[in-house]
Amino acid sequence: MSRVTSRRAALATGGAALAALAGCTKYGDESQQPEPPPSSAPASGTSKPAGGGGGSGGGGGGAPALTKTADIPVGGGKIFADKKVVVTQPEAGSFKAFSAICTHQGCTVSSVSGGTINCPCHGSKYRVADASVAGGPAPRPLAPQAIKVTGDSISLA
Template sequence: MTSESLHPVSGPARRTVVAAVGAAGLAVALTACGSDDKASDTVNPGDGGTGGSSSGGTDSGAGGGTELAKTADIPEGGGKVFADQGVVVTQPAAGSFKAFSSKCTHQGCAVKGIADGVITCPCHGSQFSATDGSVKKGPATKALPAAKITVEGDSIKLA
């Protein structure tokens, strides 16, 4: 008599069960790192603001592109996340507008909070400079990539 005849198989194989459980866990983990909010988030700056430089970062001139916001919509020392476009626009100093990818360089979560010159990722707490996208606090080790915007009058457009 063989071991197969002593232990008949009456359900799914163990490998099938283990693979299914692993796939379900992966799906949950990936969902947790994503953004469930497709709307834009506006975050007002906290007390204190920033002392960032107003030089550079504001691209102006003729050009098309999708209008993201009016300059008045972006608070000084704060910013706004445009989830559908995958960008975050900040105003680190009066009249200076910057744009970066809204995807955290740590594990790809969407950044949410912008206050006091800092862009924050809600997933693991990484913090980035609203002036140049550089890492202020890990676990991220790479800066947020810059995004190209143009400012024409009071209109901010994604280039």
């Protein structure tokens, strides 16, 4: 009988361990990768649209356009999850970009509202102006990303 008891105990212990492991992944997507080290490329800082209006929006001969300047609300931003970047416009005509990967546990941020970039996993919030931590468990700001504003187009630099 002890052989049956030890088998049941082993199965119960294995099941509990599996349940604990599954619980660790419930907050994020299995495809989430840990945050890459900060880029050595300098951040764009404040970018102003250049040139006269009416451009073709091609992004200036380099990377294809990520979005149009009109698509980024003043005081807010837009997340491009496929590119793992969030673009903000803290003040009219000033565009900034940051990594969309939360510095807490690597989840992708999900919204920009109320002047903050928000992570759905554990509630971290980052300011749209500089991606500094506004609240939550995040240990550091979102990493800056370089962008290029040409006419009415924004592209990754």
